[in-house]
Amino acid sequence: MLPSAEVVDLSRLQFGATALYHFLFVPLTLGMTWILVIMESVYVMTGKQVYKDMTKFWGKLFGINFAMGVTTGITMEFQFGTNWAYYSHYVGDIFGAPLAIEGMMAFFLESTFVGLFFFGWDKLSKEKHLMVTFLVALGSNLSALWILIANGWMQNPVGAAFNYETMRMEMTNFSALIFNPVAQVKFVHTVAAGYTAASMFVLGISSWYLLKGRDVGFALRSIAVASGFGLASVLSVIVLGDESGYTTGEVQKVKLAAIEAEWHTDPAPAAFTVFGMPNQNEERTDHAVRIPYLLGLIATRSLDEDVTGLIDIKNQNEVRIRNGMQSYSDLQRLKGGDKSEASINAFEKSKDDLGFGLLLKKYTPNVTDATEAQIKQAAKDTIPNVFALFWSFRIMVGMGVLMLFIFAASFYFTAKRSIGKHTWLLRLALYAIPAPWIAAETGWIVAEMGRQPWTISGILPTHLSTSSLTTGNLYFSLAGFIGFYTLLLVAELFLMFKYARLGPSSLHTGRYFFEKYQPTATHAVESTS
Amino acid sequence: MTFFDYTTLKLIWWLFIGVLLIGFAVMDGFDMGVASWLPFLGKTDDERRVIINTIGPTWEGNQTWLVTAGGAIFAAWPLVYAAAFSGLYIALLLVLFALFFRPVGFDYRSKLADPRWRNGWDWALFTGGAVPALVFGVAFGNLFIGLPFHYDESLRSFYTGSFFGLLNPFALLCGAVSLSMLMLHGAIYLQLRTDGAVQKRAQKAALIAGMVCAAAFALAGIWIAYGIDGYLITSTQDTNTALNPLAKTVEKSAGAWLSNYHAYPWMILAPIAGFAGIALSLLNARFKNERSAFLFSSIAIAGIILTAGFSMFPFIVPSSTDPVSSLTIWDAVSSKKTLGIMFIVTVIFLPLIMLYTSWVYRVLRGKITVQSIKDNTHTAY
Numbered sequence: 001m002l003p004s005a006e007v008v009d010l011s012r013l014q015f016g017a018t019a020l021y022h023f024l025f026v027p028l029t030l031g032m033t034w035i036l037v038i039m040e041s042v043y044v045m046t047g048k049q050v051y052k053d054m055t056k057f058w059g060k061l062f063g064i065n066f067a068m069g070v071t072t073g074i075t076m077e078f079q080f081g082t083n084w085a086y087y088s089h090y091v092g093d094i095f096g097a098p099l100a101i102e103g104m105m106a107f108f109l110e111s112t113f114v115g116l117f118f119f120g121w122d123k124l125s126k127e128k129h130l131m132v133t134f135l136v137a138l139g140s141n142l143s144a145l146w147i148l149i150a151n152g153w154m155q156n157p158v159g160a161a162f163n164y165e166t167m168r169m170e171m172t173n174f175s176a177l178i179f180n181p182v183a184q185v186k187f188v189h190t191v192a193a194g195y196t197a198a199s200m201f202v203l204g205i206s207s208w209y210l211l212k213g214r215d216v217g218f219a220l221r222s223i224a225v226a227s228g229f230g231l232a233s234v235l236s237v238i239v240l241g242d243e244s245g246y247t248t249g250e251v252q253k254v255k256l257a258a259i260e261a262e263w264h265t266d267p268a269p270a271a272f273t274v275f276g277m278p279n280q281n282e283e284r285t286d287h288a289v290r291i292p293y294l295l296g297l298i299a300t301r302s303l304d305e306d307v308t309g310l311i312d313i314k315n316q317n318e319v320r321i322r323n324g325m326q327s328y329s330d331l332q333r334l335k336g337g338d339k340s341e342a343s344i345n346a347f348e349k350s351k352d353d354l355g356f357g358l359l360l361k362k363y364t365p366n367v368t369d370a371t372e373a374q375i376k377q378a379a380k381d382t383i384p385n386v387f388a389l390f391w392s393f394r395i396m397v398g399m400g401v402l403m404l405f406i407f408a409a410s411f412y413f414t415a416k417r418s419i420g421k422h423t424w425l426l427r428l429a430l431y432a433i434p435a436p437w438i439a440a441e442t443g444w445i446v447a448e449m450g451r452q453p454w455t456i457s458g459i460l461p462t463h464l465s466t467s468s469l470t471t472g473n474l475y476f477s478l479a480g481f482i483g484f485y486t487l488l489l490v491a492e493l494f495l496m497f498k499y500a501r502l503g504p505s506s507l508h509t510g511r512y513f514f515e516k517y518q519p520t521a522t523h524a525v526e527s528t529s
Numbered sequence: 530m531t532f533f534d535y536t537t538l539k540l541i542w543w544l545f546i547g548v549l550l551i552g553f554a555v556m557d558g559f560d561m562g563v564a565s566w567l568p569f570l571g572k573t574d575d576e577r578r579v580i581i582n583t584i585g586p587t588w589e590g591n592q593t594w595l596v597t598a599g600g601a602i603f604a605a606w607p608l609v610y611a612a613a614f615s616g617l618y619i620a621l622l623l624v625l626f627a628l629f630f631r632p633v634g635f636d637y638r639s640k641l642a643d644p645r646w647r648n649g650w651d652w653a654l655f656t657g658g659a660v661p662a663l664v665f666g667v668a669f670g671n672l673f674i675g676l677p678f679h680y681d682e683s684l685r686s687f688y689t690g691s692f693f694g695l696l697n698p699f700a701l702l703c704g705a706v707s708l709s710m711l712m713l714h715g716a717i718y719l720q721l722r723t724d725g726a727v728q729k730r731a732q733k734a735a736l737i738a739g740m741v742c743a744a745a746f747a748l749a750g751i752w753i754a755y756g757i758d759g760y761l762i763t764s765t766q767d768t769n770t771a772l773n774p775l776a777k778t779v780e781k782s783a784g785a786w787l788s789n790y791h792a793y794p795w796m797i798l799a800p801i802a803g804f805a806g807i808a809l810s811l812l813n814a815r816f817k818n819e820r821s822a823f824l825f826s827s828i829a830i831a832g833i834i835l836t837a838g839f840s841m842f843p844f845i846v847p848s849s850t851d852p853v854s855s856l857t858i859w860d861a862v863s864s865k866k867t868l869g870i871m872f873i874v875t876v877i878f879l880p881l882i883m884l885y886t887s888w889v890y891r892v893l894r895g896k897i898t899v900q901s902i903k904d905n906t907h908t909a910y
Contacts, residue, residue: 001681053666067636071629077599078625081614086685088614092607093863097871100604103597104878111593115586116889119908123892163864165682166771168607170864335682446582467615468687477622484629492631495640508907 002361003466010474011083011466014481016448018075020408020441021485025069027440030144030191031198032062033137036117038117038225040133044126053511054222055133056121057504058202058501063118064495071488075481082477085467087455093170094160094177095150102146110139119321128460144194145187147169152183155251155447157456162351164334175444182252185240193237193443195402197436199230203410204433207426214513216420218504223419227410234404251457254382255450257310258389261285269293278386283311285390303529312384317356318379324357326350328367353458362463384452392449399439531810536768536859538868542605543842543858545875549601551834553594554711555827560588562715562738564631564658565708568651570719570730576904577651578639578909583722585910586893590886592631604871608684609775609845616678616688617671620664620695627660639910658715659708669837670700670749673757673786675849680775689850699757702749704716709742710833714826717810720820724896732814735822739811746803746833753840759785760847760855772860776858779852786840796839802832857870 003011036055043051077099077287080088088096113135120129153160159176160169171177203226209219256262261278262270263285272294276285327350333343360367363374370378406429413419419426451457455465505512533541563584571577584591603610614621630653638650674697677690716735720728753759758781766777790796806829813822841847845861848854862868902909 002685002688063636064640067632069631070592074596074628075625077596077603078614078621080603081599081610082618082621083615085615088603088607088611089684089686092603092610095865096600096604096607096610096863097867100597100600100871101874103593103600104874106877106880108590109885110884112587112590112886112889115589116892119586120892121908163771166773166864171867171870174866174870292759327606340536426681467611467618468685469615469618476619480622480626484626488629488633491637495637499640 001468002365002464003242003468004471005463006471007469007474008463008466010471010478011469012462014083014474014478015079018079018481018485019448020444021077022069022072022076023440023444024437025065025072026144027194027197028062028065028201029069029140030194031059031196031229032065032201033133033140034061034195035198035202035225035229037134037137038229039222040130042225044130049511050218050221053507053509054218054225056507057218058222059117060499060506061201061205061496064499066114066491068488068492069227072485083469084455084465085468085476087460087465089168090155090460090465091169091456093159093168094153094157096280097171097174098150098153098177102143102150105177106143106146108139109384110136110143113139117219132228141191144191146188148187149178149183151447152180152186153177154454154456155186156180156182157453157459162354164331164347169456188240189237192233192240193440195233196230196237196407197440199226199233199407200403200429200433200436202226203230203406204430207429208500209503210420211423211426211430213433215505216502216506218512220414220420223410225412226405227414230403231407231411234400234407238400238404251384251451251454253308254310254313255389255446257308257313258384258386258450259393259446260307261288261306261386261390262309263311265306265312268306269335270307271391276390278390280383280386314379314383317382318375320353321359321375321378323350323353324371325360325368326357327352327354328357355454355456355461358464359453359461362461368503381453384450389446389450392445394444396439396442399435399442402432403435403439444475533872534665534769535771535865535868538865539768539858539862541872542862542868543772543838545872546598546601546605547835547838547878549594549598552833553591553598553713554592554707554830554834557588557591558662558711558830559715559718560584560591560631561658561662562711562713562714563719564654565662565733566715566734567658568655570716570727570734574644574647575899575902576727577647578734579723579727579897579899580719581635581638581654581910582897582902583719584616585671587889588631588635590889592628593839598694601875605863605868606845606856606858606861607863608686609856611874612678612686613676613846614686614857615686616676616677616690617668617686619692620668623663624664627656627664630654630657635910642795658711662711663704663708666704667695667700668740669707670695670703672693672841672846673703673753673759673837674699675760675781675847675855677850678848679851679854682775684773684775686854693761699749699752702745702752703795704820705745706742706749706833709738709745710830713738713742713807713810714823714830717819717822717826721823722897724898727740735814736811737765742829743804746800746807750800750836753786754784755875757786758783759788760844761785761788762843762857766859768859774856774860775853777853777857777860779847779855781852785816789842793839799832799835799839802828803836804829804832805830806830 031412034057039051039058042048043055073489113132116124117136120132124132131313158180159171160171163170184489202222206219206222206226209215253515261273261276263283271290271292273285274289274291276288278285325348330343330347330350331354334347357367360370360374363377364370406425409425410419410429413422413425453461455462499506503513505514563580567577567580571580633655634650634657638647674687675695678686680686695882713735716731716738719731720735723731760779761782762777763780764778766772806825810822810825810829813825843857843859844855845858846856
């Protein structure tokens with residue numbers, strides 16, 4: 001008996017929600033650690049106290065965020081086992097390895113040294129402390145590498161093959177897993193997005209200090225670091241965009257077509273749809289505004305390669321579903337005990353399409369007796385929600401362009417030493433603090449909703465991947481997540497706002513705004529420690 | 530990996546998972562133990578800050594032992610990861626929810642001075658320490674009894690028990706073993722890292738926890754010998770090949786959990802280390818040899834966990850309702866290739882981790898006192 005549709009939907013909801021929630025905290029960790037490395041390096045090289053104060057103050061905000069990242073991160077590791085047991089069985093032989101390596105190579109480094117970052121200031125030489133900060137940054141970024149190798153494999157499952165004896169996928173080529181082009185592109189894109197988020201955070205808050213006319217020197221130096229690092233990062237995010245990885249792998253091609261609402265394969269180079277209302281039922285885009293050639297250029301980096309349209313992909317998938325039915329019956333024969341050479345050969349030949357056959361399990365448990373209508377429906381299922389992908393992608397890109405403008409302008413005026421006069425820019429930077437988070441979250445929606453109906457592209461359908469749980473189990477866990485996560489978010493935001501408002505005076509050095517200019521405010525400061 | 534055969538790699542991975550679990554219990558064990566004592570041994574805010582700051586800078590690295598053990602089980606024993614984590618759903622979510630409180634508890638508590646805020650986080654930290662310590666023991670206890678689960682032909686696992694079924698007397702006893710064991714370890718650690726009133730209270734606390742632990746461990750041993758059926762593989766298997774769990778036959782039999790001690794008498798060293806570790810730890814604590822006391826409480830932990838591992842070997846997760854579905858170190862494992870690659874990774878990184886972890890502890894060594902908290906009131910947790 002397969003898990004009910006309700007269990008599958010609730011499991012997806014839970015995983016999606018907890019992953020998006022986790023990713024509210026990850027980008028800042030990824031980027032802030034490098035910003036701390038930059039600030040502390042300047043301190044070590046110049047010996048100027050203000051750079052040490054900057055490292056400590058932004059480090060405090062980093063810490064408030066980091067705690068939430070750790071809290072929500074454990075959830076992710078537990079959930080593969082608790083909620084996606086069949087997935088864990090089916091691909092654990094491959095997928096588990098990068099997760100375990102992430103623990104040994106990255107998490108240990110990050111978590112062992114992060115305590116020393118906060119508590120080692122008086123116990124270590126300047127250089128050694130800088131090394132500690134660097135190792136925290138290295139650890140957090142390495143963890144991104146390994147989790148994205150795991151995630152990249154879900155999008156483009158290379159280096160693995162099905163073993164009918166153990167009824168699962170097994171690793172055949174470890175270096176293919178590591179050097180998966182999809183994973184490499186994803187890694188660069190994701191960490192650069194994290195650097196952008198952290199830069200926007202530092203830039204926005206520092207701009208607010210300037211607008212308030214407080215801690216000017218501290219804020220200007222922070223802006224200098226953030227605008228330079230941010231400009232480089234946002235350029236990397238945009239230039240090294242994810243879409244260059246969309247030409248390999250099953251679901252990657254679908255994603256590309258869905259992002260562009262490209263229903264039919266247009267002659268190369270394809271046009272780019274700037275605006276439109278994708279209509280999944282009728283397989284067309286209403287009110288489309290299109291720019292000739294642009295999509296072909298973006299997607300294939302060439303003028304003569306096609307971007308395959310959704311309807312053609314669907315038709316190709318229908319063929320593979322029919323092959324998959326054959327493969328499924330070949331597998332049944334093997335499992336029934338007929339392990340003759342002919343049977344083994346037949347399965348070896350057809351097994352690449354086994355996953356497509358499994359799509360039919362949603363409609364008929366025996367797969368091989370599927371009706372024409374069921375086959376058509378399963379083929380239709382292989383196209384993800386085009387409207388969601390189309391618009392999520394555009395929101396993400398829009399945020400990227402906005403940030404590019406802010407960083408470029410901030411960098412320019414910082415270089416001209418006049419940023420303090422451009423209050424419109426400071427205000428814009430403050431209000432744009434949420435922009436990188438919106439971009440990151442919509443980016444994940446594109447990547448993971450675009451992967452549907454698969455958990456492992458072309459291998460394992462989502463509706464087969466969950467644990468055999470009851471809806472009661474899932475309501476219990478969902479209620480827990482919603483309750484605890486809300487509670488913790490309130491505490492986190494409260495502290496984050498409080499400490500951002502206090503600014504560097506929260507370091508109690510006696511050198512900063514509330515300590516020097518407003519004796520009445522010291523009461524508020526003293527009550528915290 | 531041509532220099533090890535599959536059987537050897539499977540054995541090595543049983544050992545590695547054991548090392549990771551013992552590493553977790555020894556390293557994060559004192560964090561959980563210390564947090565479990567926090568509301569009881571710290572009478573004032575300063576004292577509680579002393580207690581928190583003995584583990585504050587290092588608990589995060591210690592928790593990584595758990596995260597890595599989880600990841601290693603996923604990579605090396607995917608069937609165990611799938612069947613046990615989904616079967617023990619409610620129990621594991623309780624652990625998870627309790628663990629939520631640790632990162633934020635440590636970092637946020639000292640950021641506001643309001644006593645209600647701080648007291649609230651103290652109990653949150655207590656929960657984050659005591660609940661996992663208890664539940665992990667209860668979960669282990671249920672492994673001895675067997676979990677009510679079975680596989681279908683596509684190796685999808687189905688769990689047919691309930692959460693409350695896990696709370697049986699034997700499992701609760703195992704929960705008591707693990708909670709008291711980690712509270713002993715935590716109290717010994719506190720003695721090592723504090724002075725004055727907190728240290729005195731910790732010494733008394735260690736004595737209580739140690740006696741409870743020894744008694745509960747002994748009782749659990751007697752129970753296993755006379756009160757619980759063990760499991761035995763009754764078919765012959767070629768352990769050097771990839772095995773499907775359903776391809777073996779298994780039967781329950783009284784006293785089977787002791788059969789390994791008859792076949793390999795040296796295994797008796799594990800329970801002896803458990804008892805001797807507790808006794809020598811308390812003895813050394815009494816004579817203020819805190820470092821030795823800590824060494825022996827660590828040995829006690831290793832002994833107790835190894836006792837569980839040796840008794841059940843080669844079983845990992847027996848099935849009470851369909852013994853054939855039981856998972857063993859021979860048939861719940863990854864492919865030879867994956868085990869080989871992960872072997873190399875572990876051999877490289879585990880020693881590195883131990884190396885830099887000890888450096889961090891060396892940098893942060895020394896007593897945490899009420900005075901040192903007062904001197905660093907703005908930077909300490």
